[in-house]
Amino acid sequence: MIRYALACHGCDHGFEAWFASSDAYDRQAKRRQVACPQCGGRDVAKQIMAPAVKTTKGKAAAPDPEKLMAEFAAKARDHVAENFDYVGGDFADEARAMYYGETDDRPIWGETTPEERAALKEEGVPALPLPAPFAPKPPRRKDRTTLN
Ligand SMILES: [Zn+2]
Numbered sequence: 001m002i003r004y005a006l007a008c009h010g011c012d013h014g015f016e017a018w019f020a021s022s023d024a025y026d027r028q029a030k031r032r033q034v035a036c037p038q039c040g041g042r043d044v045a046k047q048i049m050a051p052a053v054k055t056t057k058g059k060a061a062a063p064d065p066e067k068l069m070a071e072f073a074a075k076a077r078d079h080v081a082e083n084f085d086y087v088g089g090d091f092a093d094e095a096r097a098m099y100y101g102e103t104d105d106r107p108i109w110g111e112t113t114p115e116e117r118a119a120l121k122e123e124g125v126p127a128l129p130l131p132a133p134f135a136p137k138p139p140r141r142k143d144r145t146t147l148n
Contacts, residue, residue: 006034010041073133081136084109088138091127092116099125111138 002022007014015037019025025046028034032042084107087094091110097103109130112120120127 005047006036006044007047008036008039008041009043009045010036011039013038014047069133076134077136080109080130080134081139083107086110086139092120095120095125095127096123099123109135 001018001020002025003016003018004025005014005016013036017034019028025034029044034044035042036044087108087110089111091108092112094103094108094110098105098108112127117127117129
């Protein structure tokens, strides 16, 4: 037995009905043997059910803003982690070197002290603090070649 949520196109009534199998439903629907209990109409079709599950098109039935935000933040984190060079505590020096043309521009991220941040701002060196949800986990320090 299988239960389907059906919708009547005649009166917009939604109802549920049991069928022996999905084949049985298909057969009965084809022969227009499935009737709307409200108006008796035979123009009945399966309701498109889309609970929290994503459809094949990737669209969620009801987007959950918190979930979307979390997904977005995760993408941003991955993007930074994959495309930006982690410079750790050298961020202020690296950003400054790029700003003054001592090194080539490249996307970097790392940490600054509040003092360094203030100094960068004063010098006009562009540096944007990453809000916590968008900041990836710092990679292990051993990845750095220029440890003191
Ligand atoms: Zn109806």
